[in-house]
Structure formats: structure tokens, C-alpha cells
Amino acid sequence: MAIIPFDDRDGEIWLDGEFVPWRDAKVHVLTHGLHYGSCVFEGERVYDHEIFKSKEHTDRLFKSAELLAIDVPFSKAEIEAAKVETAKRAGFKDAYVRPVIWRGSGSMGVSAPEAGVRCAIAVWEWPAYFPPELLAKGIKMDIARWKRPGPQSAPCTAKAAGLYIICSLAKEEAEAKGCQDALMYDIEGNLAEATGAHIFFVKDGAIHTPELGNFIEGITRATVIDLARARGITVHERKIKPEELGSFEQCFLTGSAAEVTPVGEIGPNSYTVGEMTTQLREDYLKLVRRQLVLEQDLPPRVAVS
Numbered sequence: 001m002a003i004i005p006f007d008d009r010d011g012e013i014w015l016d017g018e019f020v021p022w023r024d025a026k027v028h029v030l031t032h033g034l035h036y037g038s039c040v041f042e043g044e045r046v047y048d049h050e051i052f053k054s055k056e057h058t059d060r061l062f063k064s065a066e067l068l069a070i071d072v073p074f075s076k077a078e079i080e081a082a083k084v085e086t087a088k089r090a091g092f093k094d095a096y097v098r099p100v101i102w103r104g105s106g107s108m109g110v111s112a113p114e115a116g117v118r119c120a121i122a123v124w125e126w127p128a129y130f131p132p133e134l135l136a137k138g139i140k141m142d143i144a145r146w147k148r149p150g151p152q153s154a155p156c157t158a159k160a161a162g163l164y165i166i167c168s169l170a171k172e173e174a175e176a177k178g179c180q181d182a183l184m185y186d187i188e189g190n191l192a193e194a195t196g197a198h199i200f201f202v203k204d205g206a207i208h209t210p211e212l213g214n215f216i217e218g219i220t221r222a223t224v225i226d227l228a229r230a231r232g233i234t235v236h237e238r239k240i241k242p243e244e245l246g247s248f249e250q251c252f253l254t255g256s257a258a259e260v261t262p263v264g265e266i267g268p269n270s271y272t273v274g275e276m277t278t279q280l281r282e283d284y285l286k287l288v289r290r291q292l293v294l295e296q297d298l299p300p301r302v303a304v305s
């Protein structure tokens, strides 16, 4: 099915505090964010008319902006309210929410604190991130030649647009090889993450996942760790070396877009879609729709209808 271009859709986009017709939400070609990557964003899902972990996403958006020295001209409460209103106006039961904040056109110098800051929020329908027919066997992953920059090289814990170029390249190169995604290593050669999701492994009844430090603090990652611990599963957050890839039994990805996606292959290594992966995927899909409640307090959802 042909994708409708994203600049040619019906609906409204929240832009700098006001709703504008979807097709009118334009930026000028001379925009700092476009030329220098001074832009941060979020990716969130609406399930049954509620934004899942909306507050956590807004907190991370502001943290990302701070890491890029971008002063957001709205409060967190204003962004929260704008997300809800945008989702309400879009009207979808299930949807994807994309807040984005970027430096504007007030200056085009590399250093441009006076460039101005602009914000937008768009909501659209986005069903599954990976082809659903691959869920039974798991997706196939390439090993990217690109390494995630470390904290000495970039504000690598920010969800910053500029950092995504290596993700786009890695994913496009993976797709050209018949894979659906790519595993990226960090600059020290440890496993980091996929191009738009975090990675988990199962071995001897326990879960292993790369420790935080070189990538964004995943909201789904934290949720899945909570779900695993609620089931009494031990979760090891640690440095994982590529040599270990052959020793794991199961593998899965987590992300707001990817949800919990089983992985069947990474390069020459194969994994089964085992009980633990399947269980955690089911738990996650129930949790986001309030069909499962964790013992610890769930963060408040934000209703959009």
C-alpha cells in the first residue's frame, strides 16, 4: 500500500502554540535545525485514546532539549496539554504522537543561540513498526558498521535528530541486505541498541540488556524491566560484548514504536521466539491497554477523549 506523503494529509498540526491545517505546517529551508541537526523529538503511542507514559516522554523531550542547549518556549504542562488536544483532534483510537522542537531561522551561524526555538506536535496512525508476519519467527538483524557515539563525542542520551543519521544509514544498509533492522555497537565495542529500539537477551532464565550510558533512556526498556521483575525474572543491565551474541537463547527489541519485537537472527546468530519473549510481549501489550496493572504505581495516563 502506498504511503500518503506526510506533508499532504488532512488534519491539524500544533505549531508554535496554535493549530494549523496539516498542509500548512511548513518550515523555511533556512532553518537551523535542518542544517545543523539542532532538533529534538519524541515518539509516543496512543492506545485506546490514552497516551502511554505521556509525562515520561515530555520529561525526556525537555531533557533532550536541555542537552542541546535549547530553551523550550513552553512549559511541560503546556506541551502535555497540546499533545492531548492534538491527539483528540486527530481522533484515532490508536495512534503515534510526534512532538518536535527545533532551532529556527533567526540565525544561520553554527553558533546561533538567537536562532529562535520552534515546536510542533503531529499525530498520525502508525500500526506495527515491523511487519507483523515476522513476529512468529522474529526479525532478522544486521550488525551495523556504524558505532553509537559515546558521551565524550555527542549528547548521546538526547533523542536528538542529528544523532539519527547513523541509525538511518544502518537501517537502510540492513534492509538492502534483506534484514529489518541493525544492531549497533558503542564506541568501545560493546552492544548498544538497534536503530530505533533497545535490545534484550534471554539466557538461563534471566534477562541481559546493555547498561545505560550511550543511548537514550528507553521508556519501553524501563517498562519491560518492570514487567520482567514483576514476574520474578532477574534483569542484568551490563556491558555485553559481541562475543556473547552466540550464547543467548532469545532476543527481543523494545521501543515505543517497536513495542516488544522478537528477534530471530543477528548476523550469523539465531534465536528462538521463546516463552519469556512471548510472555513479556503479551504483558506489554496488555499493560498499554490497561488490561494488566503492575504492583508499583502506574504513572497516570493522559486521556485524549
Ligand SMILES: Cc1ncc(COP(=O)(O)O)c(C=O)c1O
Pocket: 043, 167, 193, 194, 195, 196, 197, 198, 215, 216, 217, 218, 219, 220, 221, 254, 255, 256, 257
Ligand atoms: C535510537 C532509539 N533507541 C531506543 C528507542 C526506544 O525508546 P523508547 O522505548 O523510549 O521509545 C528509540 C525510540 O524512541 C530510539 O529511537
